[in-house]
Amino acid sequence: MSRIFVHGSGAVSPAGWGREPLIAALREGREIESVALERPGRSEPLWCRRVPAPPQRPAFFTHPRLRRVSPITRFATAAALEALGDDRARVEAGELRVGVVYCVMAGCVNYSRRFYDEAWRDPATASPLVFPETVFNAPASHLSALLGSAELNHTLVGDDTAFVHGLVTAAGWLTEGHVDGVLVIGAEECDWLTADALRLFEPDLATGEGAGAIYLKSNRSERSAGELTLITDPHLFLPGTTREPAVSKVHGEIGKGAECLVDSGAGGRERHRMEQRVWRDRTGPRWSPRRQFGFAFTAATAWQFVAAVAALEEHATVAVAVEGTNQEAIGARLER
C-alpha cells in the first residue's frame, strides 16, 4: 500500500509570515482583527483579515520573475519555500525532483479585476504587463522558475476542498514515481471583489488571505512530521441536494478515534454551513483557522493541514474536516 509522509509545512497568514505565528495564534485562540476594505460605490465597507508586511523582505522578492507579481504569488512562494526547507538546495542543484500542486478558488483576483476594468473601459489601453499575472497558474509557474524545476506542475481550481484534491494528486505522482517530493499549496489574496462576493452568501464573515503549503514524500525520515493516512471520498453538493448529508458522511468517516479536530468553521452566523451542527457533540481539542484568520478558501484549508501537522506534536491522530463553499465536503486524517 502506498504511504505518504509530511516532510514540511509552511504558512503565510494574517497572523504573520511563517508557520510559527499561525500556530501560536491558534494555540492562544487569538483572532486577527479585520480591516475595512473600501467597496467602490457603497458606503459600508467590506472586511478582510490582511497579511501584515513581512518583518524582513524575503530574498525571493527580487527574483526577476517575482518583482511585479501580485500578493498571492508572494504568499504562495513564501509558504512553499518554508515547507521545502533545506531540500530547496537539492532541488536547485537538480538532485531532487519536486512537483508543485497549487490550489486556488479566487486566484489572482487583484490583477484580474484591474485588467478587466481596463479592458472594459477601453481594451486598446489594457496593460500587457498585468494580463499574464491574471492567469490561474502564474504563481505556480513563478515558483517552478524560482526553483529551476522542470518537473510536474499543476494548478487546481475549485472551492476550499481543491487543496485536499491537491494532496491526492501529489500522492498519485509520488506513488507512480514521477517525482521525489511534492509541494501542495493553497493561496488566496484579499480584494474588494472577493469580499463583496462573500458578502452575498455569508454577510457576517471577513475574508482572509495568505497561503499554506505541505511538502510530501513517499518515505519516512527524521524530518517526517506525520503521515497522511486517509482522505475520504468527496461528498458533492450536486444541484438539488442538501449539504448536511455530505458533511455528516465526512464526520462518520474521520471522526472516530481522532484525538484532535481541525475544522472549517468560520464563525459568523454560519447560516449556510452545516459543519458546526454535525460536529456539535465533538469534545476534545479543536482548531478552526477560518474563525481566527478569515475566510480564505483554499488558503484556509491549507492552514488547516499546517495546523494538523503541528497538532501531531501532541496528538497521535488528527482529523481535518472541510466543508467547501460550493463544491463538496471532504475530510482527511493524519497520524504521528
Add this chain to the structure above:
Amino acid sequence: MLFPFVQRPPDPTRVVVTGAGVVSPLGCGWERNAAGFREGRAAFKALTVFDASRQRTAMAGEITFPDSLPESRLDARRVARLERAGRALLHAGIEAWTQSGPPSGENVPIVLGTTSGGMTLGEEYYRQAVESPEDDRGQSTRVSGYQAQRQALDLMAALGINGPLNLIANACASGANAVGHAFEMVRSRRANVALAGGYDGLSHLVFAGFDSLQALSTTTCRPFDASRDGLMLGEGAAVLVLENLASASKRGAPILGEVIGYGATTDTHHLTQPQPAGDAALRSMTLACETAALNPADVDYINAHGTGTPLNDSAEAGAINRWAGSAVDAVKVSSTKGSIGHLLGAAGAVEVVVTLMALQGRWVPPSPATRKIDPLCRFDYVTAPMDCDLEHALTNSFGFGGANATVALRRWR
C-alpha cells in the same frame, strides 16, 4: 476513500477511449467536426459575443450552438442558467457519455481543464458591481456560475455521475493535462472509468488579454507559416470517456482508440514565452513516448500545439526536429488551430479528439491557411487534405507559465 490507494496488481492496464464528444467552431458533434477537420475548413468569423470594435482584430472561432441541449438529467432551471462555456461542456459531455454505453456513473472521477470557467458571468458580475453597486439582484447566481466547479457539477448532474472532481487550470495545456491525468488514474487502476476533457468560452477579458500582448493575428492564423503573425482565439469543449480495456471489453463498449502515453513538464524560461530551443517541449514528447514505448520512427503524425505565434512555433519546430532526429522527414505534422483557433483550456482535449478521428479515419487534418512553410520545419508539414494510414500519433499542448503536455495515442484495430 480517495487515499490510501487500494492495492492493485502492479502492471499498468491498457486505457481505451469509449466515448468522445466535441464542440468547436466547426460545429457540435464528432461527425460534423471530423468532416470539417478532414477538409481543413476554417471556421473564423466576426465576433458577436462581445464588442471587439476597439481590439486589433474582431475575428475568432465562435460556436454556433443548436437551439437546445440534448436531453439530460439536468433540470430546466440549471439549463437556463448555462453560459457559453458550460453549454459547450454539456454538449461534449453528453455526446461522449452517450456514445460510451454508458457505464455506471457511480464513483467515476472527472478531470477537466479550463482557463476561465464561466468567465462571461464573471464579467457580468463585475460590470453590475461597478455600474449598480447597490443592486445585488442576480449577483449570487453570477458569482456561483462563473466558477469552474459550477460547470463541472452541472455536467455531473446531467450525466448522473458521482465521483472525485479535479479541475486543472494549467493555461493552454489544461485540456491535455486533464486527459493525461485521467489516463494515469485508469492506467494505474485507481479508476476503471474516468471522464476527462477541457472547455472554455470566448470572453472579453481573455480576448483583450491576448490582444494586449499583441499575440492575436491581424490577418489569419497560419501555424508554421514563415510569415505567421499570431494566433486566433476560439471556444469549444471536448470530453472523453477513458476506460480500462478489460472493463470496456466486458461490457462491449465501442472503442475509438487507445491512449498509450503521457508526458508533462514545466518550461521555466518565461511566463509567456517558450524557451527558444523548446527543451521542455522535447522532454514532454520524450516522456510521453517512454510511457508508450514508442520510438520517433513509430510516430506517424503529430497534432502540434502550433498557435501561429512566431515564438511558439519556432520553439516547437525545433523541439520536434530534435525529438524525431533521423526520422524527422517521415513524421507528418499539422496544427488544427488553423481551422478553429486556440481553444485555450479546451485546446488539448479537442486536439486529442481530432487526433483520434484522424487515426480512426486514416487521414491527416491539414492546416488550411499555411502557405509558405517555415524553413525551420524539417518534418512533413501538412497543409492540404491527405488520406494516410496512421498507427501512432502525438498531440502537443504548450501553455502560459510553461505548462507542457503531450498525449500519445494508438489507432484501435
